[in-house]
Amino acid sequence: MLDAFEILTTSGIVLWRKHYAPIAPSIVDGLIRDVFIEEKQSPSNEQYRKERYTLKWSLAKDVGLVFVAVYQSLLHLSWVDNLLTAVKALFVKEYGSEVKTGRTTKLHTSRWDATFDALVTKLDTGNEPPPPPVFASQPKRPAIPRKEQVVMDDTTSADATPIPTPDTSRPATPHLLTAKGGPGGKTSRRARKAQNFATSAPASSGDESAAGKASKVKSTAKAKRRWDVDGGAIDDYGDDATLDYSASTSDAVNGDDHDNDIADVSASQMGSRTGKGQFVLKDLDDEVDAILASSRSQKSQSSDPDPSSTGGGGLLGTATSRLTGLFRNALGGATLTKSSLQQPLAAMRNHLLEKNVAREAADRLCASVETDLLNQKTASFTSIDKTIRESMEKALTRILTPTSSLDLLRDVTTTTTGPSARPYVISIVGVNGVGKSTNLSKIAYFLLQNHFRVLIVAGDTFRSGAVEQLRVHVRNLSELARREAVGRVELFEKGYGKDAASVAKEAVSYASNNTGKGGGEMLYDVVLIDTAGRRHNDTRLMSSLTKFGQLANPDKIFMVGEALVGSDSVAQARNFAKEFVDTKGNLRNNGVGMDGFIISKCDTVGDMVGTLVSMVHATGIPVVFLGVGQHYGDLRGLNVGWAVERLMR
Amino acid sequence: MASSSTAKDWLTWAFSPAISAIFATLLISLTLPLLIHFYLYRKAVAKELPTFLLIGPSGAGKTTLLTLFANGSPSPTHTSQEPQSAVCQLPSSARSSEDRYRSENDTSAQAQPKLALLDTPGHGKLRHHATSSLTTGSSLKGLIFVVDSAAVSSAAGLTEAAEYLHDVLLLLQKRHTQSKTSKDPQAIPVLVAANKQDVFTSLPAGLVRTKLEEEIAKVRRTRSKGLLDSGIGMDEGAGGDEETNWLGEYGTTDFKFSQMGEHGVEVSVRGGNAKGDGGESGKVNQWWEWVGGNI
Ligand SMILES: Nc1nc2c(ncn2[C@@H]2O[C@H](COP(=O)(O)OP(=O)(O)OP(=O)(O)O)[C@@H](O)[C@H]2O)c(=O)[nH]1
Ligand SMILES: [Mg+2]
Helix, strand or coil, X not given: CEEEEEEEECCCEEEEEEECCCCCHHHHHHHHHHHHHCCCCCCCCCEEEECCEEEEEEEEHHHCEEEEEEEECCCCCCCHHHHHHHHHHHHHHHHXXXXXXXXXXXXXXHXXXXXXXXXXXXXXXXXXXXXXXXXXXXXXXXXXXXXXXXXXXXXXXXXXXXXXXXXXXXXXXXXXXXXXXXXXXXXXXXXXXXXXXXXXXXXXXXXXXXXXHHXXXXXXXXXXXXXXXXXXXXXXXXXXXXXXXXXXXXXXXXXXXXXXXXHHHHHHHXXXXXXXXXXXXXXXXXXXXXHHHHHHXXXXXXXXXXXXXXXXXXXXXHHHHHHHHHHHHHHCCCECCHHHHHHHHHHHHXXXXXXXXXXXXXXXXXXXXXXXXXXXXXXXXXXXXXXXXXXXXXXXXXXXXXXXXXXXXXXXXXXXXXXXXXXXXXXXXXXXXXXXXXXXXXXXXXXXXXXXXXXXXXXCCCCCCHHHHHHHHXXXXXXXXXXXXXXXXXXXXXXXXXXXXXXXXXXXXXXXXXXCCCCCCCCCCEEEEEECCCCCCCHHHHHHHHHHHHHHCCCEEEEEEECCCCCCHHHHHHHHHCCCECCCCCEHHHHCCCCXXXXXXXXHCCCCCHXXXXXXXXXXXXXXXXXXCCCCCCEEXXXXXXXXXXXXX | XXXXXXXXXXXXXXXXXXXXXXXXXXXHHHHHHHHHHHHHHHHHHHHCCCEEEEECCCCCCHHHHHHHHHHCCCCCECCCCCCEEEEEECCCCCCCCHHHHCCCCCCCXXXXXXXXXXXXXXXXXXXXXXXXXXXXXXXXXEEEEEEECCHHHCHHHHHHHHHHHHHHHHHHHHHHHHHHHCCCCCCXXXXXXXXXXXXXXXXXXXXXXXXXXXXXXXXHHHHHHCCCEHHHHCCCCCCCCCCCCCCCCCCCCCXXXXXXXXXXXXXXXXXXXXXXXXXXXXXXXXXXXXXXXHC
């Protein structure tokens, strides 16, 4: 049982919705945030779970619509996919041109209610775990008799057959068909087909006039022809008859006199069609089958190259088309197809790779640009390349901008003041040699300048020389702090060999100075914990991070990564992030593990700042600081505009 | 190879004294100016409507407000991913600024002015839509910053709203400082719409104002002490000094919206609710009045 179905614009306005049970708006909001905006889920995952609901969706990018179906996760409603496909096709056909204007904030969708109900009645196959390809072949009849039952309610009610539940409908099917007297068996269906042939023409003529009014002839015509071909094929003969049937159908569609003959009939049909739900159902049936069939065949054919550009046409002909293509490109107004996007997108991808963006991230970005632009028209005086550029800039900005910005000073101030004041704990992790201690010292310097008292903890109890290295940093920093008369800094160390997690814990309680009876004044505002560098594929050392995260319980965990070309920062980041789980097994910080990246050595890579994108893309963790030099002051926040500009240069 | 030869063929034809070539040239030379004219004309007309921008954190009620202003009743909404524009008409209850000089007894038909409303997504990752239309919009007449009056009673909600408002006001301030040198420093007024007044836990408009002012003062302080961002330090040249990045009166500890006056930004805070209980339209007259006064 469906809980809700909503049709909304990308700008967030619900154009139509039906709730079968009350659900909070936050459920659909969650889908939009997590999947569409923050892209937390891999794009191949076609469903989203929130609380006890499962959500499935379908997008119509060119008209900016989102279709969402919500149902309880306990159920397996495989038919929802079909419903989404059918609703999308029908709704876009009906209202697409109105929505496309971009100024639509409301639609009069009273007609849609009946259509939707009919669709649900037709497609609902109930709760069935194994998802067989519905309507794939002839044996899949159960939905059709059921439809006929609704349409010809007289016959069936005389039959006194209860409305078949999915379980009973299958065995009952032959019985139902014969019991109906007249229309039954293969021959009569053939007769119905002949009828259907006649009715399909008025229906299409009606559509034609509607389409003419709405001036979007091309797409409707295409969808309709598919409908006749495939729907007919499925309904009556099976695949072998497709060819011959399609020929006759296109005749019917194209024959004008044929249309005129029955124009009056079509008019009356249209009236009753919109008035009552039952006729809607009759017309809808074939159309829906066709939509589903065509979406299936599209899926299977999607790998085939698009043979849209025909080779013939004579010399002058090709020259003119080439020329208009050129003009189109320069003046805008070109429709972006898969083939026209292919080459510039490949160039864009190479460009990103040259900027040191990881292959995986570049592919995903290009894919998102492609879905963003497919079937769109370029704006006036905008070339395809420029359109792609703009879309890519948007995608990069979105990926690099954090959902909420980090204001470290404010965080520290709020934590260390007030009645429940305690030291603010930051720990720094990373592989060997990326500059953990250096960047830790830079953060310490920044905090010192803001008059905080900082305790630096030597958590690297493993590598010899690590403590000494930190001691040098601390000596330099206290000298600087003394000279500038700012905060103060000290080193907390317990030598080598001890467990880093317990050293960290001791350090925190030392800083808060509440171990004794009653406790005293807090000694330090910020505790900065250095950790041992470790290979990200060293499982033993890596898993000790989990314990560290739980025991020391830092407010912020930053990972240091290198901007350098060729370092496998992405794999590192992934492996580190997944270690920081809380005691319940959930990843820290809303399921991303860590709080931010510090990308070191940015001054050495020039424009090739692709690592920023790769790391954020792989983990969803924002870049918070950039290391840009050898001095303590060479730490910067990330300016997204700057990074995007460098990447697109 | 093939393309160059076709191009050559084409050129040969184009320069040949064939009658078709002459006609083609004639046609192009006659229609091109016309097309350009229509193009420019269309652009000029489209520019005309006074535009108001809807800005604010996610979930504040911007899209709800847009549908209310445009259709007379609020639609259900979800998180926005794209900006949305709509044309609305000032209701007769709100008088436009031009109307002020009309006599009360003047009953001659006077169409209420129309305006364009632009809604922007409030999600942290999508605020570039808002900031870009803020800096490029030429017919921008005002800015409506929508806040959820119930959310600002929590620390996180208040901080988010204050940070966003701080950034927006700072942008307006910079825009004003820059345009001072050029001929028309166009002032853009800001309405802080304290939305969701119908919610039980919401704060009244006056309290929303003081809370926001206090919080912006804190934001301003830490921003000024925070790290430089990568855009400034690494490329030489345009390094913003501290004073240009300081919102309001430089050096003051407290922030008041009135400090924005000297930067050409007039801020007013008014309460209302875009949606009443049960989904019917709420009370928005105060906001309409403000819009009418600034059109
Ligand atoms: N009670 C109450 N709820 C409101 C009011 N205005 C908006 N809401 C609700 O607040 C929620 C968010 O409203 P939206 O208009 O989508 O928020 P938004 O500002 O557009 O958010 P983004 O698009 O994410 O930036 C919706 O569920 C609205 O129904 C109001 O005045 N009172
Ligand atoms: Mg919105």
